[in-house]
Amino acid sequence: MIRVVLDNLNTHKAASLCEAFPPEQARAIAKKLEFHYTPKHGSWLNIAEIELAVLSNMCLSQRIADEDSLRREVDANVRERNAKAVPVKWKFSTQDARRKLARMYPCVST
Known part of the structure; x- marks a missing residue:
């Protein structure tokens, strides 16, 4: 699968x-x-997108000769990222989200 x-x-x-x-x-x-x-x-929550962007910038921005070299580059990048365990720093605060996404919150009449 x-x-x-x-x-x-x-x-x-x-x-x-x-x-x-x-x-x-x-x-x-x-x-x-x-x-x-x-x-x-x-989409602004998409951590996978963030990680793929880091991968692209760090090791896929150069020409890679063959599939084995590509695997080695990607594996090394993944090991390094996992070892550093860098947390995702959201630039979008709860307050920003409430303001920007207000139309998506249900309206409750009292």
């Missing part, structure tokens, strides 16, 4: 495979995938 983590963009569905592959092949691929979606309107 391949777990795929992605946002809620309307094209990010198993049905999209049918546009790229013949039906039987699309079905075979879809059976191997398990989709996990990030929260709607929550």
Whole structure:
């Protein structure tokens, strides 16, 4: 099983495979995938996106000759990030969230 983590963009569905592959092949691929979606309107919470950006900036910004070298670079980066255990520092405070996302909070009449 391949777990795929992605946002809620309307094209990010198993049905999209049918546009790229013949039906039987699309079905075979879809059976191997398990989709996990990030929260709607929550991309600013997406820690995976932050980690991928760090990976891209630290080791994928250069040309990598082959797959083995790529694996070594990525593995080294992951080990280093895990060893440092750097916490995510949110730039979006609760107060900012309440102000920016006010329309998403339910209105309660008293």
